[in-house]
Amino acid sequence: MAMAGARKAKRKGKRAARKIARRGLMLVLSSPSGAGKTTLSRMLLKADKSVELSVSVTTRPRRPGEKHGRDYFFIQKPQFEKMVVNGELLEWAEVFGNLYGTPRAPVERALAAGRDVLFDIDWQGTQQLGQTARSDMASIFVLPPSIPELERRLRARALDAELVIRGRMAKAGDELSHWFEYDYVVLNDDIERAFADVRQILAAERLKRERLTGLSDFVRGLQAKL
Amino acid sequence: MAMAGARKAKRKGKRAARKIARRGLMLVLSSPSGAGKTTLSRMLLKADKSVELSVSVTTRPRRPGEKHGRDYFFIQKPQFEKMVVNGELLEWAEVFGNLYGTPRAPVERALAAGRDVLFDIDWQGTQQLGQTARSDMASIFVLPPSIPELERRLRARALDAELVIRGRMAKAGDELSHWFEYDYVVLNDDIERAFADVRQILAAERLKRERLTGLSDFVRGLQAKL
Numbered sequence: 001m002a003m004a005g006a007r008k009a010k011r012k013g014k015r016a017a018r019k020i021a022r023r024g025l026m027l028v029l030s031s032p033s034g035a036g037k038t039t040l041s042r043m044l045l046k047a048d049k050s051v052e053l054s055v056s057v058t059t060r061p062r063r064p065g066e067k068h069g070r071d072y073f074f075i076q077k078p079q080f081e082k083m084v085v086n087g088e089l090l091e092w093a094e095v096f097g098n099l100y101g102t103p104r105a106p107v108e109r110a111l112a113a114g115r116d117v118l119f120d121i122d123w124q125g126t127q128q129l130g131q132t133a134r135s136d137m138a139s140i141f142v143l144p145p146s147i148p149e150l151e152r153r154l155r156a157r158a159l160d161a162e163l164v165i166r167g168r169m170a171k172a173g174d175e176l177s178h179w180f181e182y183d184y185v186v187l188n189d190d191i192e193r194a195f196a197d198v199r200q201i202l203a204a205e206r207l208k209r210e211r212l213t214g215l216s217d218f219v220r221g222l223q224a225k226l
Numbered sequence: 227m228a229m230a231g232a233r234k235a236k237r238k239g240k241r242a243a244r245k246i247a248r249r250g251l252m253l254v255l256s257s258p259s260g261a262g263k264t265t266l267s268r269m270l271l272k273a274d275k276s277v278e279l280s281v282s283v284t285t286r287p288r289r290p291g292e293k294h295g296r297d298y299f300f301i302q303k304p305q306f307e308k309m310v311v312n313g314e315l316l317e318w319a320e321v322f323g324n325l326y327g328t329p330r331a332p333v334e335r336a337l338a339a340g341r342d343v344l345f346d347i348d349w350q351g352t353q354q355l356g357q358t359a360r361s362d363m364a365s366i367f368v369l370p371p372s373i374p375e376l377e378r379r380l381r382a383r384a385l386d387a388e389l390v391i392r393g394r395m396a397k398a399g400d401e402l403s404h405w406f407e408y409d410y411v412v413l414n415d416d417i418e419r420a421f422a423d424v425r426q427i428l429a430a431e432r433l434k435r436e437r438l439t440g441l442s443d444f445v446r447g448l449q450a451k452l
Contacts, residue, residue, distance in 0.1 A: 020413060146451070169452065170452075173452045176448060176449055176452075177449070179445055184430070184433045184435060185433060197433055200429040200430050201430040201433060203430070204426050204429070205430070207410045207411065207412060207426075208409060208410055209405070209406065209411045215405065218369070219403075219405055222369070222402060223399055223402055223403070225374070226396075226398065
């Protein structure tokens with residue numbers, strides 16, 4: 001018991017020594033529908049408590065079971081338009097007449113506090129984010145291993161009508177063509193391995209010199225002792 | 227037994243599916259003497275067979291126990307100077323009247339074959355490498371947790387005379403001042419954790435889109451099936 005306690009204390013001391021302040025990062029996951037980005041997002045949010053999901057604002061009506069502030073912030077169109085004009089959205093888009101956008105303030109708060117923000121968005125959102133927040137962003141494109149496998153996954157979700165599946169397959173080709181705009185590419189031929197890849201990318205991105213905002217002081221402290 | 231075999235075959239199939247050709251990368255480790263880069267290099271070479279150490283050319287005489295082609299390529303000064311003039315060295319330096327350099331050809335061969343090359347070099351070598359081979363390089367600066375700990379590690383190597391240790395401590399300040407030139411910074415307060423950090427950085431760098439030279443063909447193959 002005493003030894004276990006000592007070991008724990010030692011480990012705690014080491015962990016404390018590790019505390020160099022860092023700025024959080026914006027982790028973007030994109031992929032064709034069915035390639036696995038939503039599953040990977042869910043796994044990451046569950047496994048890593050320093051990561052939070054960006055909650056979008058939208059003008060579309062709330063559906064049963066959806067919660068304001070968890071699934072979306074449900075707002076009116078004039079309010080949305082004001083946010084656009086005031087530069088309060090990092091990216092936004094219109095889909096079937098409804099407006100969707102990412103509020104800048106909560107993301108900025110998380111990054112400044114050293115927490116990471118996950119974005120499960122398409123290439124259009126990624127392009128906009130990249131224009132406004134490049135140095136905070138790390139983007140991953142998730143590839144399906146094959147087209148039959150992609151189709152199998154879309155069908156496994158069942159429920160969707162044949163026409164919807166056809167439409168998604170067609171859209172996949174469009175999505176696929178944007179792989180070149182991403183920092184990293186992960187092949188999802190095995191969800192556990194793809195997840196390990198995503199976590200390694202996140203771990204490495206956290207060690208980037210430019211994100212370690214406390215380094216300058218830390219090194220100055222070392223040099224003062226020489 | 228049959229099941230284990232089937233599982234193994236399945237795993238092998240998955241691994242085969244993962245084969246997207248990639249270009250190797252140049253992984254640079256730098257740190258003040260005693261901060262642990264040489265230990266980390268040794269651990270990495272042992273753990274990861276896709277990584278090889280760059281072997282330098284030098285004009286200094288071979289010491290007992292050193293092997294030509296393993297520790298260094300021992301060459302004469304005129305040959306070295308010819309290599310410099312012909313651009314056959316990625317970086318070089320003169321230390322105490324002896325010349326040391328990194329031959330370009332074996333590095334280029336390794337990268338083209340998808341193998342990674344490790345460089346255990348100082349900030350001057352890193353600066354030169356960065357000028358000639360930036361896009362292939364990922365650089366890590368290893369920090370000691372504290373100055374007393376750095377001194378303790380330098381003394382633990384024993385053998386070295388007090389004056390040598392003093393000299394190394396003084397040089398550490400100079401080395402430390404170059405942390406800002408590196409892509410990543412790893413704090414070596416615990417060798418196993420620092421090693422895990424290095425491996426995560428390497429894993430992530432391998433997933434960078436620009437290194438996955440086979441991606442273009444892979445995506446074209448997917449799109450052809452849509």
